[in-house]
Structure formats: C-alpha cells, structure tokens
Amino acid sequence: MTAPASGGPGRRVTINDVAALAGVSKGAVSLAFNDRPGVSPATRERIFAAAGQLGWSPNQTARNLSGRRTGIIGLAICRPARLLGLEPFYMEFISGIEDVLAERSCSLLLRLVRDLDEETALYREWWRGRTVGGAILVDFHRGDPRIPPLRTLGMPVVAVGHPSLTGGFPSVWTDDASAAAEAVRYLAALGHRRIARVGGPSGLGHSGIRAAAFAATMAELGLDGGRQMATGFAGEEGARATRSLLMSPERPTAIVYDNDIMAVAGAAVASEMGLSVPDDVSLLAWDDSQLCRLTHPPLSAMSHDVHHFGEEVARTLFGIVEGTHEGPRQVPTPSLTPRGSTGPPPRA
Amino acid sequence: MTAPASGGPGRRVTINDVAALAGVSKGAVSLAFNDRPGVSPATRERIFAAAGQLGWSPNQTARNLSGRRTGIIGLAICRPARLLGLEPFYMEFISGIEDVLAERSCSLLLRLVRDLDEETALYREWWRGRTVGGAILVDFHRGDPRIPPLRTLGMPVVAVGHPSLTGGFPSVWTDDASAAAEAVRYLAALGHRRIARVGGPSGLGHSGIRAAAFAATMAELGLDGGRQMATGFAGEEGARATRSLLMSPERPTAIVYDNDIMAVAGAAVASEMGLSVPDDVSLLAWDDSQLCRLTHPPLSAMSHDVHHFGEEVARTLFGIVEGTHEGPRQVPTPSLTPRGSTGPPPRA
Numbered sequence: 001m002t003a004p005a006s007g008g009p010g011r012r013v014t015i016n017d018v019a020a021l022a023g024v025s026k027g028a029v030s031l032a033f034n035d036r037p038g039v040s041p042a043t044r045e046r047i048f049a050a051a052g053q054l055g056w057s058p059n060q061t062a063r064n065l066s067g068r069r070t071g072i073i074g075l076a077i078c079r080p081a082r083l084l085g086l087e088p089f090y091m092e093f094i095s096g097i098e099d100v101l102a103e104r105s106c107s108l109l110l111r112l113v114r115d116l117d118e119e120t121a122l123y124r125e126w127w128r129g130r131t132v133g134g135a136i137l138v139d140f141h142r143g144d145p146r147i148p149p150l151r152t153l154g155m156p157v158v159a160v161g162h163p164s165l166t167g168g169f170p171s172v173w174t175d176d177a178s179a180a181a182e183a184v185r186y187l188a189a190l191g192h193r194r195i196a197r198v199g200g201p202s203g204l205g206h207s208g209i210r211a212a213a214f215a216a217t218m219a220e221l222g223l224d225g226g227r228q229m230a231t232g233f234a235g236e237e238g239a240r241a242t243r244s245l246l247m248s249p250e251r252p253t254a255i256v257y258d259n260d261i262m263a264v265a266g267a268a269v270a271s272e273m274g275l276s277v278p279d280d281v282s283l284l285a286w287d288d289s290q291l292c293r294l295t296h297p298p299l300s301a302m303s304h305d306v307h308h309f310g311e312e313v314a315r316t317l318f319g320i321v322e323g324t325h326e327g328p329r330q331v332p333t334p335s336l337t338p339r340g341s342t343g344p345p346p347r348a
Numbered sequence: 349m350t351a352p353a354s355g356g357p358g359r360r361v362t363i364n365d366v367a368a369l370a371g372v373s374k375g376a377v378s379l380a381f382n383d384r385p386g387v388s389p390a391t392r393e394r395i396f397a398a399a400g401q402l403g404w405s406p407n408q409t410a411r412n413l414s415g416r417r418t419g420i421i422g423l424a425i426c427r428p429a430r431l432l433g434l435e436p437f438y439m440e441f442i443s444g445i446e447d448v449l450a451e452r453s454c455s456l457l458l459r460l461v462r463d464l465d466e467e468t469a470l471y472r473e474w475w476r477g478r479t480v481g482g483a484i485l486v487d488f489h490r491g492d493p494r495i496p497p498l499r500t501l502g503m504p505v506v507a508v509g510h511p512s513l514t515g516g517f518p519s520v521w522t523d524d525a526s527a528a529a530e531a532v533r534y535l536a537a538l539g540h541r542r543i544a545r546v547g548g549p550s551g552l553g554h555s556g557i558r559a560a561a562f563a564a565t566m567a568e569l570g571l572d573g574g575r576q577m578a579t580g581f582a583g584e585e586g587a588r589a590t591r592s593l594l595m596s597p598e599r600p601t602a603i604v605y606d607n608d609i610m611a612v613a614g615a616a617v618a619s620e621m622g623l624s625v626p627d628d629v630s631l632l633a634w635d636d637s638q639l640c641r642l643t644h645p646p647l648s649a650m651s652h653d654v655h656h657f658g659e660e661v662a663r664t665l666f667g668i669v670e671g672t673h674e675g676p677r678q679v680p681t682p683s684l685t686p687r688g689s690t691g692p693p694p695r696a
Contacts, residue, residue, distance in 0.1 A: 072457065072479075091439040098460040107459040109420065112446040131420075235642045264642050271644035294583045294612050295643070296619035 013054045013326075022050035033154070048151055052168025055325040071106045073097075073317060074132035076119045078139060079112070087233055088260055088289035089306055096310020097136070104318070120146050127155040134158070134317050140165040140205040158317040160309075163328050165205040170320055172313045172329045176206050179302050179334040180213035180256075183284055186336055187254040188221050191344045192282065195226050196252035198241045198262055202230040207258060214256070227252065231262065238262025242269040246281065253345035254282040256302075260291045263299050267341065278343035288337060297340025304334035361402045361674070370398035381502070396499055400516025403673040421449060421665060422457045422480035424467045426487060435581055436608055436637035437654055444658020445484070452666070468494050475503040482506070482665050488513040488553040506665040508657075511676050513553040518668055520661045520677045524554050527650050527682040528561035528604075531632055534684055535602040536569050539692045540630065543574050544600035546589045546610055550578040555606060562604070575600065579610065586610025590617040594629065601693035602630040604650075608639045611647050615689065626691035636685060645688025652682040 019026045024043060031039045032047040039047070050056075075097070077090065094108065101108055109132055113119045123146075126132045134156035137146065147167035150157060159166035162173045187195050197214050200207035211228055218226035227245065231237035238257060245252055246269065257263040263285030270277050277283055277297060285292050288303035309331050319325035367374045372391060379387045380395040387395070398404075423445070425438065442456065449456055457480055461467040471494075474480045482504035485494065495515035498505060507514035510521045535543050545562050548555035559576055566574035575593065579585035586605060593600055594617065605611040611633030618625050625631055625645060633640050636649035657679050667673035 074455075088436075094458070095460070098458065102460055102462075107422075107457050109455050109457050110442070110446065111455040112443070112450055114450075235638050239642065261638070261642065264639070268642050268644035268646075290583050290609070291612070291639075294587065294609065294616050296616035298616075 013056045015056070017054055018047065018051045018056050021054060022047045033152075048168035050168075052163070052166070052170060053327060055170045055320065055327050071104075072109050072132050073101060073106060073314070074109045074111075074123065074126050074135040075138070076111045076113045076122055076135075078114070078116060078119055088291060089287055092287075092289060092306040093310040093313075096307040096312075097314045098310075099307070100311050100314035100318070116141075116144070116146050120149050123150055123155065124153060127153055134321050136160065136313055136317060137166070137169065141203050142205055142208060144205075156317065156320045158313055158320060160313055161205055162209060170316065170325055170328065172309070172316050172331060174304065174309065174331050175333040176209045177213035179304075180210040181217040182333075182336055183256045183302055184214055184217040184221070184223075184226070186338075187256070187282060187284065187342070188223060190254075190282070190342065192252075192254040193223055193345070194250060194252045195223065195254045195256065196245050197226065197228040197256045197258075198238055198245075198266070199228055199230055199258045200233050210258065225250070231258075233259055233262065235261040235265040239265040239269050242266035243273070246270065246273055246275065252281070254284065254342070256284045256286070258286050260285045260287050260289045260299070260301070263301070263341075264291055264295055267295060267299065277341050280346055282342040282345070284342055286334065288334075292337075292339070295341075300339045300342040301337050302334040303337040305332070308332075361404045363404070365402055366395065366399045366404050369402065370395045381500075396516040400511075400514070400518060401675065403518045403668065403675050419452075419454045420457050420480050421445075421454060421662070422459070422471065422474050422483040423486070424459045424461045424470055424483075426461050426464060426467055428460075436639060437635055440635075440637060440654040441658040441661075444655040444660075445662045446658075447655070448659050448662035448666070464489075464492070464494050468497050471498055471503065472501060475501055482669050484508065484661055484665060485514070485517065489551050490553055490556060492553075504665065504668045506661055506668060508661055509553055510557060518664065518673055518676065520657070520664050520679060522652065522657065522679050523681040524557045525561035527652075528558040529565040530681075530684055531604045531650055532562055532565040532569070532571075532574070534686075535604070535630060535632065535690070536571060538602075538630070538690065540600075540602040541571055541693070542598060542600040543571065543602045543604065544593050545574065545576040545604045546586055546593075546606065546614070547576055547578055548581050548606045558606065573598070579606075581607055581610070583609040583613040587613040587617050590614035591621070594618065594621055594623065600629070602632070602690070604632045604634070606634050608633045608635050608637045608647070608649070611649070611689075612639055612643055615643060615647065625689050628694055630690040630693070632690055634682065636682075640685075640687070643689075648687045648690040649685050650682040651685040653680070656680075 015026050015029050019029050024047060028039050029047050032044045097108060111122060113122060123135055136158055138160045140161035157169050159169035159171040161171055163171050184195060199211055214226060229241040231241055255266060263283055266283050267277055270281055275281055285299045285301040287306055288301035292299035292301045312329060312331050316329050363374050363377050367377050372395060376387050377395050380392045445456060459470060461470060471483055484506055486508045488509035505517050507517035507519040509519055511519050532543060547559055562574060577589040579589055603614060611631055614631050615625055618629055623629055633647045633649040635654055636651035640647035640649045660677060660679050664677050
C-alpha cells in the first residue's frame with residue numbers, strides 16, 4: 001500500500017520535483033536543507049513538507065552514506081525502561097524490525113532516553129560520529145520538538161506516525177482514526193450507549209488521534225459523554241482506570257483500551273468486582289498480542305500486526321537510504337477481531 | 349553478592365594469579381590466550397577455567413579496547429523474532445541492561461540470529477570490525493559450541509548462566525536449582541502429591557538445571573512420576589501442554605511453569621475446561637512479570653527481578669572491560685510469591 005510519488009512509480013525523485021511541488025527554486029530547496037538564511041520560515045516549512053511528501057532527501061545524505069556504518073540503524077525510545085519491559089507492543093515491533101535487518105546483516109542500536117532533548121542530542125552524536133546509517137523515530141507528539149533539529153541533520157529517518165505529525169519525514173503509519181471509529185460503531189451496533197475509553201498519554205500523537213476520532217464518532221451516533229481516561233499504558237494504570245469507571249454512577253457498559261495489557265488488567269478488575277465479561281461489561285483491547293488469546297474469555301481486539309508494522313518500517317528506511325522510497329507508506333488499519341469479551345449490554 | 353576473588357577484594361587480578369591457580373607458567377597462560385601451540389588441550393582448558401574463575405582477561409584485550417567503540421555493547425539472541433515479542437522476560441532483561449547503559453551513555457546493539465554458528469560469526473565480525481566494546485552471551489546450552497571460538501577472540505564477554513555452563517566466561521547467574529526445589533517443596537507442603545512441570549526447551553542449560561532439581565526434589569519427597577513437558581516458551585505451547593496434562597487419567601493437582609505467559613495460558617485452559625484455580629488445580633508461574641498480578645486470580649510465582657538481573661549483567665560487563673571484575677556474580681534466587689492461584693489440592 002504505497003502512495004505513488006508524483007511522476008509515477010519507478011522514476012527517481014529529484015530536487016526539481018521538490019522545488020516544483022513547493023513552488024520555489026532549486027536554490028531555495030538547497031538553502032533550506034543546508035540551514036542557510038535567505039528562505040522565510042513559511043517557505044522552509046513548505047519545502048520540508050514537499051520533500052517529505054515525495055520522500056526526497058538531499059544529496060548530502062547520499063554523499064555522507066558512503067563512509068558510514070549503514071549496517072547499523074538507530075532507535076531511541078523515550079519511555080521508562082521498566083514500563084517498556086511490560087508492554088508487548090515494543091518488543092513485537094522491534095522483532096519485526098529485526099527480521100528485516102537480519103536479512104541484510106544489519107543490527108539495531110537501541111537506547112532508552114529520558115526526554116526528547118536527550119533523544120535529539122543522541123541522534124546528532126550517532127549521525128555525526130558515523131555510528132548509524134539511519135534512524136527510526138517513534139512516539140510523535142503534536143509539534144514535536146525533535147523535528148526541526150533532526151531535519152537539518154540530513155540523516156535518513158523513517159518516522160512512525162501519521163503524516164500530520166511527522167513534520168515532513170517519510171512516514172509509516174496506520175489509520176488510528178478509522179480504527180477508533182470502527183471500535184465505537186461496533187459497540188454501538190451491539191446496543192451499547194455508555195462507552196468509555198482508556199487511552200495512552202494525552203500528549204502522544206496517536207493517542208490524540210484516537211481520542212478525537214472516538215469523541216467524534218460518539219457524537220455522530222448521538223452518544224454523548226463517552227468518558228475517556230489518559231494513562232501511561234501500564235497495566236496497573238489500566239486497572240485503576242477500569243476500577244474508577246466501573247465504580248462510577250454512570251457505569252459504562254463497554255470499555256475500549258489503547259493496548260492489550262490494560263485490557264487484561266481491566267478483565268481482572270471486572271472479575272474482582274464480581275462483574276461478568278461480557279454480560280455486565282464488554283472489553284475491547286488494542287494491538288492484539290498473543291495475550292488476548294490466552295485469557296478466558298479471550299479478549300476481542302482491534303487487531304494490528306505489530307510485527308509486520310516493524311518490518312515495513314525497516315523496509316521503508318532501507319528504501320530511503322537507497323533512494324527508492326516513494327512517499328508515505330500506510331500499513332493495514334487495525335481491524336476488529338470479535339472474541340468472547342464483547343457482547344450486547346445488560347438489560348437496563 | 350560477589351564471590352571474592354582469590355587474593356582478596358580490591359586487589360587487581362594479574363596473569364600471575366591465573367598461572368598460579370592453573371599450576372602453569374605465565375608463558376603457558378600467554379600461549380593459551382594467543383592461541384599458539386605448545387600447550388596441551390587439557391592445560392589450555394585448565395588455564396581458561398582459572399582465568400574465568402578469577403575474571404581475568406588477557407592484556408591484549410585491554411590494548412585492543414583503546415581504539416574501540418566501547419560505547420556499544422553487543423547482544424545476539426537466538427530465538428525466532430516473533431516469539432521474542434511475546435515473552436516478557438527478554439524485554440524486561442533488556443530494559444535493565446539499558447538502564448545501566450544509559451547512565452554511561454552507552455547503547456545496546458541487538459541482533460536476532462537463527463543459530464549459534466551465525467551468532468559466533470556475528471560476534472567475530474563485531475569484535476574484529478571494532479563495532480562493539482564487549483558482548484552479553486545468553487541462553488547457554490550444555491557443551492555450548494560458542495565457547496571455544498569466542499574464548500580465543502579476546503572480546504570482553506559477560507555470560508548469563510550458571511558457571512557450570514558458561515565455560516570459564518565471567519558469569520552472572522541465579523540459582524535455578526534451589527528455586528525449582530523450593531517450588532516443589534511449597535506445593536508438597538500444601539498437600540500436593542501429583543505435581544507436573546511445563547518447562548523450556550530441554551537443550552537449554554537453565555531449563556535442564558530446573559528439570560533435574562525438580563526431579564530430584566520430587567524423588568527426595570517420595571513423590572514419583574512428576575511429569576515434565578518441554579516447550580519452546582510460547583503461550584500456545586503452554587496451553588497445549590496444560591490441556592494434555594489436565595486430560596490425562598493421572599491429572600496433576602499442581603503445575604509449575606517455566607515462565608509467565610505459559611502460566612497465564614494454563615489458567616485460561618483450566619477455566620475453559622471448567623476447572624477452578626486453585627480449588628481443582630494450583631498453578632505456579634516463573635519470573636513474575638506484571639502479567640501475574642493482572643490476572644484473576646493473580647498468579648503465584650517464583651519471583652525474580654529480571655530488570656535487576658539485566659542491570660547486574662551490564663554492570664558486570666563494565667567491570668570486565670574496566671578490569672575491576674572479581675569473579676562470578678550471583679543475583680538473588682527466585683523466591684516464592686504466593687497469590688491466589690495456589691492452594692491445597694482437592695480432596696481425593
């Protein structure tokens with residue numbers, strides 16, 4: 001599912017294409033990418049957006065590559081180390097990346113960072129020190145502060161996130177908005193009117209996209225007050241949010257979670273409170289790791305092949321490094337896998 | 349919990365100590381480590397064992413380090429990528445390693461390999477190409493084929509496994525035998541006579557240690573026929589093994605698992621077969637990730653701070669690189685955390 005680059009597939013994108021799309025001269029593109037004065041901020045922005053849309057990187061990158069350890073790809077993750085160990089998503093994602101890297105005898109350089117500034121400094125060091133041949137950027141925020149400094153670095157980057165968040169970097173993304181809408185529509189079709197959502201951190205781009213789509217779909221269906229709670233993705237936070245929702249006077253009859261581990265925790269909370277799943281409350285997980293099939297009842301989920309997502313990200317980065325990349329790449333939208341944890345709501 | 353090096357703590361181990369312990373000359377130690385003729389295989393073996401016991405590496409290593417990227421530590425894992433994404437152990441272990449690496453601005457180079465030969469070749473390439481400053485070796489087999497070629501390489505290596513398996517490499521290990529014995533004794537004390545074990549692959553060193561200790565403790569307590577099944581650690585295999593055990597005419601009343609995900613799967617199988625946990629069957633997990641506290645009932649487990657294990661491994665490797673390492677390092681033995689999934693057996 002690759003969006004065709006303008007000019008048709010197969011033809012190599014050049015600086016001329018970027019200039020034409022941005023409505024500027026070649027010289028302006030060059031100035032923008034070399035971080036030189038003479039181009040207004042708005043024009044720079046337009047140039048970077050055009051380059052991102054076309055998947056074009058400046059020649060400087062191609063020149064720099066020759067002397068580099070292109071066998072090493074960098075990935076920095078800005079999450080507490082302990083949390084990372086508990087969430088199935090990242091390990092499945094990394095295992096997908098590793099599958100493609102192994103085919104090419106490449107390795108992944110992994111670093112956990114405390115904040116986005118540290119991440120930016122790290123990438124600068126990795127790139128300037130010729131440690132890595134490219135990088136994978138994840139967990140985009142709205143107005144992400146990593147974008148401007150990394151854009152001027154000239155390092156091949158694949159961005160994991162919706163193109164509206166990734167600031168012109170070639171991106172690999174999945175349609176979180178459609179998936180969140182499908183989750184709400186499915187539960188509404190079963191008869192649920194009070195649907196809640198236990199989401200990720202509110203500052204995180206993809207959590208924000210899901211939150212907005214959830215709210216919009218609830219409103220569209222005339223179901224107002226769909227309560228949403230933000231968490232840091234940990235199972236214990238999912239348990240706490242579920243307990244709070246199930247104790248509220250306007251108890252939801254269905255809950256959508258932003259990952260698997262929180263849904264597993266939610267099922268245990270329902271059981272601890274003497275509520276039956278799905279007779280008293282329906283639960284819908286996200287990502288659909290093996291966990292969802294190992295509980296009883298097994299968890300319905302918005303299924304997403306996270307391993308394949310990782311593979312596509314690594315393939316896209318190689319495409320960027322090799323100059324064969326052709327624009328944003330969308331992986332399949334998470335789709336509903338109904339299992340035993342969702343059903344009609346209890347009779348009022 | 350560091351075993352003191354002979355000569356007392358604090359004093360730097362030298363080639364003289366190695367020669368003395370092995371009962372050979374300094375020259376013989378040097379010949380053995382430089383892979384030169386003139387030392388019999390048995391003597392070489394004794395020298396390597398003495399060096400390993402003292403945590404000594406040849407000077408050549410120290411010399412080589414100067415020009416290397418000591419900021420990068422290598423870790424190859426020989427498991428299918430998809431499986432790796434599903435087991436909490438490795439991600440928690442890696443997150444512990446990363447915590448220590450981050451303190452020193454170091455990064456982890458991660459590669460999945462298909463077999464041990466590929467792993468050995470990879471380390472040779474990483475070390476000779478000055479890509480890494482040291483490596484972490486995991487998943488030791490009995491008579492592990494990686495040991496001889498990597499020993500002659502001179503790369504700083506920390507081995508994760510019992511010293512009886514790691515062929516003289518400085519090791520970080522946990523007492524799996526005592527933990528397996530404790531698991532059996534606890535279940536026996538509750539009154540169980542038919543106890544089964546769902547273990548990891550039989551060729552894997554630590555699975556073998558647990559299997560032997562399980563069998564020995566069963567025999568010691570006069571409980572014979574403790575059935576053991578080998579799996580590849582995946583949840584689905586744990587489910588299959590549990591189903592097979594619970595369908596057998598001599599159904600066990602308690603099952604010990606080698607990880608968490610198989611125990612979670614086992615609990616779902618019991619529920620699917622209409623058996624109550626712990627009234628009909630007691631289940632005991634291993635490692636004790638967050639998963640065990642998120643199920644209902646929460647799973648009793650042989651708890652093990654895997655994150656801390658990873659931290660100790662990284663610290664030990666830095667000690668080896670910096671010449672301050674002092675012999676094998678034991679991390680705390682997994683200890684019993686009783687929760688809701690274990691209780692007395694049903695009355696006969």
